[in-house]
Amino acid sequence: MAAARLEVYLTADVEPDCPPYLWTWRGIEEGMPKLLDLFDAESVLGTFFVTGDTAEHYPGCVADIAARGHEVGCHGFSHQSFATFDEARARSEIVRTNEILRAFAPVTSFRAPYLTLPEKFLPLLAADGIRTDSSRGRYKWKQAASTSAPGVARLAASIPPSVLRLPALVRNPWLAMLRGPVVLFVHPWEFVDLTRAAIPLDCRFRTGEPALHDLRDTIRWFRDAGASFRRVADYRPPA
Ligand SMILES: [Zn+2]
Known part of the structure; x- marks a missing residue:
């Protein structure tokens, strides 16, 4: 592994608690x-x-993300x-959200909920200023082949969030097998004790x-392995 050049993208999906099961806001209030x-x-x-929806309920949370230098996607x-969604609904979810978020920071990156984005909607992202889509999971073997739209790069998530909660003995060998660019993702609600919640294990x-x-x-x-931490907006696909 060319460890010195390994790019790692730390990402978080900021949303209600464990959708579609809970929809409460403890993650935003306590986890973030x-x-x-x-x-x-x-x-x-x-x-x-x-x-x-989160930005409308908790504008201070988005302001805090931006103020600390992180990217807002x-x-x-x-x-x-x-x-x-039909096309009109998909467009409105993208455009409406970008409009809200762009009051806080530039928005050029997108990730669809549940890592599920029909490929036909890619042009909608490009049309609203999105340059990088992170809606795919490299671990989702049944996903259709990735296509591309002019102007939209694809940066797939490397592993499901639950892998990061495995004991180090299991987790670290798993991390060592990942090839760059490594895209990790977590949710604020994972940092709230939900061990007794009625959600999947x-x-x-x-x-x-x-x-x-x-x-x-x-x-x-990853730092010890020589990785550099990047924001999705900094991603440049191989030429
Ligand atoms: Zn989500």
């Missing part, structure tokens, strides 16, 4: 401050994909799946403080 403080403490900048408005195990410690250790593991 911890996540932002962790990034500050580790001196890393990340990309935060925010839903329009678009995560749709309602956190409904784009697979259920992979969503709730080791949430709360353990998740925060695990993420800190992951950041340090």
Whole structure:
């Protein structure tokens, strides 16, 4: 592995708690401050994909993300799946959310909820100033082949968030196998103790403080491996 040149993108999807199961806001109220403080403490900048709904409920949260130097990206408005939208609805989720978020920061990156974006909607992103789409998961083997739209680069997520909450003994060998660019993603609600919530096991195990410690250790593991931490807006696809 060319460790010295490994690019790592730390990303977070800023949204209600564990959709489509909870829809509460503990992650924003309790988890986000911890996540932002962790990034500050580790001196890393990340990309935060925010839903329009979240930005309307918690404008101070978006302002805080931008003020700390992180990138603000678009995560749709309602956190409904784009697979259920017609073109008009898809366009309005993108345009409406970008309009809200651009009051705080430039927005050029997008991630669809549930990492589900029908390829036919890519031109809608390009038309509204999105340059990089992170709606695919490299671990989602059943996804259709990635296509491209003029002006929109694709930067796929490397692993599901739950991998980052596995014990280090399992997690670190997994991280060592990832090829760059490495795109990690978490959610603010993972840093709230949801271990007793009525949500699937992979969503709730080791949430709360353990998740925060695990993420800190992951950041340090990549730093020790010589990685450079980038924001999605800084991504340039290979020529
Ligand atoms: Zn999401």
